[in-house]
């Protein structure tokens with residue numbers, strides 16, 4: 001594996017240089033969780049909170065796209081830090097954020113404790129969300145390996161319900177490459193037990209890498 005990712009992230013994206021943006025994303029993440037889960041506040045109280053929140057939002061000029069740094073292309077290893085990405089972006093309140101590390105052996109490992117905002121049936125994590133996570137960890141791995149590719153076909157097998165409020169351990173690796181077609185695989189494990197496996201057929205860009 002080539003250059004250490006941490007050298008690259010320092011050059012391209014240093015969260016320490018944007019403490020306000022990182023802090024506001026974290027605060028909004030906490031707010032979303034509180035709003036979606038509170039049983040203590042009355043409807044009147046929440047209506048009053050909504051008014052105050054609208055005042056805060058009115059003081060921030062919104063743009064059309066998430067603020068994000070250009071995505072580097074690999075090969076790199078080490079921890080991936082994201083900016084505006086919805087999976088691991090530290091500037092994006094919707095992001096887990098998933099912490100992804102590209103291992104020296106060319107695989108990816110990630111960990112995330114899912115928010116109750118992503119609850120699906122049976123008090124477990126929504127299957128669309130786990131599909132989102134496995135797609136992202138495979139896509140990130142390919143990018144880190146220097147392959148700029150889009151998901152062509154994603155196949156997800158749900159082995160068991162994925163519990164909320166437990167750390168999800170994600171792993172991804174490349175199965176095979178056939179010209180522009182790259183097959184990657186991923187798994188989610190909770191407490192040592194696999195709950196989701198996935199295969200992604202990624203189609204590498206015919207031209208230069210996209211940001």
Ligand SMILES: CCCCCCCCCCCCCC(=O)SCCNC(=O)CCNC(=O)[C@H](O)C(C)(C)COP(=O)(O)OP(=O)(O)OC[C@H]1O[C@@H](n2cnc3c(N)ncnc32)[C@H](O)[C@@H]1OP(=O)(O)O
Nearest residue numbers: 071072074080135136139140143144150151152153201203
């Ligand atoms: C370092 C890390 C940094 C951090 C990075 C963060 C990254 C974030 C990661 C987040 C990750 C998020 C990830 C996302 O969210 S990616 C977003 C979701 N994906 C898309 O939106 C893709 C939309 N589709 C397309 O753009 C095109 O259809 C693509 C690019 C897929 C192919 O169109 P293209 O015109 O280029 O291809 P071609 O027609 O010349 O065909 C070429 C070959 O491919 C085969 N084929 C084609 N399509 C499919 C298919 N669907 N399944 C299976 N196979 C398919 C085809 O048969 C042919 O094979 P053959 O006949 O040669 O054998």
